[in-house]
Amino acid sequence: MSGTWMTTRAWLLMLPLLVIMVAVIGWPLVDTVRLSFTDAQLVGTAGNYVGFDNYANMLTSSNFTRTLVTTTWFAVISVAAEMVIGVLAALLLNQEFRGRAVLRGLMILPWALPTVVNATLWRLIYNPEYGALNAALTQLHIIDDYRSWLGEPGTALAALIVADCWKNFPLVALIALAALQAVPRDITAAALVDGAGPFARFRFVILPYLAGPLMVALVLRTIEAFKVFDIIWVMTRGGPANSTRSLSILVYQEAFSFQRAGSGASLALIVTLLVTVLAVAYATLVRKTAGSAA
Amino acid sequence: MERKSPVFTAFIHICAILLAVVILAPLAWLFVMSISPAADLAAKPLRWWPQAADFSRYAQLLSRAENSAGAAFTASLRNSLEVAGMATLAAILLAVPGGWAVSRTPSVGWSLSMVIATYMLPPVALSVPLYMGLSYLGLLNNVFGLALIYLTILAPFTTWLMKSGFDSIPREIEAAAMIDGAGLLQTWRIITLPLAAPVVATSALFAVLLAWDEFFYALLFTSDQRAKTLTVAIADLAGGRVSDYGLIATAGVLAALPPVLIGLAMQRALISGLTSGGVKG
Numbered sequence: 004m005s006g007t008w009m010t011t012r013a014w015l016l017m018l019p020l021l022v023i024m025v026a027v028i029g030w031p032l033v034d035t036v037r038l039s040f041t042d043a044q045l046v047g048t049a050g051n052y053v054g055f056d057n058y059a060n061m062l063t064s065s066n067f068t069r070t071l072v073t074t075t076w077f078a079v080i081s082v083a084a085e086m087v088i089g090v091l092a093a094l095l096l097n098q099e100f101r102g103r104a105v106l107r108g109l110m111i112l113p114w115a116l117p118t119v120v121n122a123t124l125w126r127l128i129y130n131p132e133y134g135a136l137n138a139a140l141t142q143l144h145i146i147d148d149y150r151s152w153l154g155e156p157g158t159a160l161a162a163l164i165v166a167d168c169w170k171n172f173p174l175v176a177l178i179a180l181a182a183l184q185a186v187p188r189d190i191t192a193a194a195l196v197d198g199a200g201p202f203a204r205f206r207f208v209i210l211p212y213l214a215g216p217l218m219v220a221l222v223l224r225t226i227e228a229f230k231v232f233d234i235i236w237v238m239t240r241g242g243p244a245n246s247t248r249s250l251s252i253l254v255y256q257e258a259f260s261f262q263r264a265g266s267g268a269s270l271a272l273i274v275t276l277l278v279t280v281l282a283v284a285y286a287t288l289v290r291k292t293a294g295s296a297a
Numbered sequence: 298m299e300r301k302s303p304v305f306t307a308f309i310h311i312c313a314i315l316l317a318v319v320i321l322a323p324l325a326w327l328f329v330m331s332i333s334p335a336a337d338l339a340a341k342p343l344r345w346w347p348q349a350a351d352f353s354r355y356a357q358l359l360s361r362a363e364n365s366a367g368a369a370f371t372a373s374l375r376n377s378l379e380v381a382g383m384a385t386l387a388a389i390l391l392a393v394p395g396g397w398a399v400s401r402t403p404s405v406g407w408s409l410s411m412v413i414a415t416y417m418l419p420p421v422a423l424s425v426p427l428y429m430g431l432s433y434l435g436l437l438n439n440v441f442g443l444a445l446i447y448l449t450i451l452a453p454f455t456t457w458l459m460k461s462g463f464d465s466i467p468r469e470i471e472a473a474a475m476i477d478g479a480g481l482l483q484t485w486r487i488i489t490l491p492l493a494a495p496v497v498a499t500s501a502l503f504a505v506l507l508a509w510d511e512f513f514y515a516l517l518f519t520s521d522q523r524a525k526t527l528t529v530a531i532a533d534l535a536g537g538r539v540s541d542y543g544l545i546a547t548a549g550v551l552a553a554l555p556p557v558l559i560g561l562a563m564q565r566a567l568i569s570g571l572t573s574g575g576v577k578g
Binding site: 009010012013014016017019020021023024027028030031032034035038045046092095098100102103106108109110111112113114115116117118119120122123124125126127128130132133135138141142169173226229230232233236237240250251254255258259264267268271272274275278279282 | 306309310312313316317319320321323324326327330338339341342343345390391392394395397398399401402404405408409412415416417418419420421422423424425426427428429430432445446448449452453456481506509510512513516517527528531532534535536542545546548549552553556557559560561564
């Protein structure tokens with residue numbers, strides 16, 4: 004069979020997928036770019052061309068700066084915690100003990116729990132009047148009075164991060180565990196014979212096997228965390244006093260609550276650009292890590 | 298082999314118990330809330346275990362009496378099933394030929410890479426035109442419209458999984474069938490698809506999980522019982538003026554049950570899919 008026919012046939016088989024993808028991703032993205040240069044409203048007016056006004060307004064608004072800082076904090080701390088706890092859990096699950104298979108099976112539960120259910124569950128746990136956290140901490144005499152964990156700017160973001168970590172560290176743990184199980188036994192045994200201590204073994208024997216898969220997990224989790232919407236929307240809606248507002252929530256408010264489609268679109272593209280820069284930087288890092296591990 | 302000291306063994310066991318408690322305690326509490334009488338949940342000090350298990354909220358949510366909490370819940374349950382089912386079916390129908398084409402003809406692979414790269418896009422970057430487009434087509438607050446939008450998430454992911462699946466089926470088997478005179482469709486029917494069936498099933502289950510979990514588009518594009526999905530219904534409950542927290546917990550348990558069962562049943566396939574494909578946060 005000729006190569007040209009093979010290629011033509013491949014394109015024909017791809018066609019339905021590509022048509023749908025252009026319709027639901029390609030066109031909306033291009034249209035977002037167009038909208039971002041207009042003052043269009045969500046409903047009604049198509050809007051006029053306003054040049055870079057939307058971008059200038061957004062980038063200079065204190066809302067944007069503050070939200071960017073909040074989102075960055077959320078992403079950095081939750082992802083860092085997920086990676087550390089995930090790797091520790093994987094090292095534990097890689098040991099031999101009774102019930103290990105069951106525990107490994109349990110790790111799938113938080114991952115499988117729908118994000119909205121997770122958010123709802125933690126919202127109930129943090130409830131200021133009847134929540135389990137307040138009850139447990141008072142009964143253990145750690146705090147004297149019930150607190151509004153999600154209602155105070157000082158604790159709301161931390162409370163969200165805990166809820167996010169609980170759902171996502173098991174995924175990191177499962178990925179790390181799969182990588183750990185690929186470490187050949189005789190290599191760790193040889194390192195042991197050579198007198199390497201536990202930290203040296205982790206750093207020089209195990210980590211090279213973990214680095215690649217962990218980098219991939221890090222990239223995906225960071226991108227996810229930067230785009231965060233669901234868990235924050237359900238738990239705090241960005242409050243109190245906008246202290247937990249993420250970039251995605253700011254876009255939602257701008258484009259849908261205030262119906263300013265044009266400026267919402269410009270903000271969405273700024274967020275997209277940030278995520279893209281992050282992803283490209285990471286991809287370079289991944290390639291380097293993969294190269295050095297090989 | 299390393300000899301383990303008793304202290305080390307004890308340490309490992311304590312850590313294992315701790316990890317199990319961290320994972321299970323919130324989930325167990327969700328279930329306990331769902332079967333505790335409202336008075337127990339409002340008691341101070343909080344009653345951690347109900348005096349009598351009360352399963353009435355499950356009956357209440359699954360009843361279809363008009364204007365009840367159950368009517369809204371069962372409607373959203375049906376919508377979630379419909380949207381997830383339709384979107385998954387469509388995604389698989391797109392992914393099987395697409396994934397096969399990329400697997401067998403790598404020169405077209407860049408188009409799939411472009412599709413996959415859209416994973417980075419925050420949904421907010423597409424949401425405004427999608428809203429306007431659905432509105433124009435009269436597909437706002439409509440399960441078909443929502444299922445179509447879900448293809449933005451499901452189709453790239455399933456195509457990627459199918460491509461990896463086809464990669465592991467040797468071309469030589471297909472080539473042999475073709476030499477024997479089988480056409481493309483016949484080769485697929487007799488050779489390729491039966492061999493790829495496990496991958497199709499895994500991809501479909503992943504797609505169902507993604508659709509079941511989706512919240513952002515559902516929040517934007519649905520407004521009442523005709524199309525609201527479970528995630529939106531639960532967010533409504535959690536953010537609304539429901540005074541019985543047990544009812545919210547019950548809705549959570551019911552919504553979590555299908556994906557959790559799928560997760561447990563498919564552990565092995567899911568873990569290998571996660572570690573190779575690695576998408577879904």
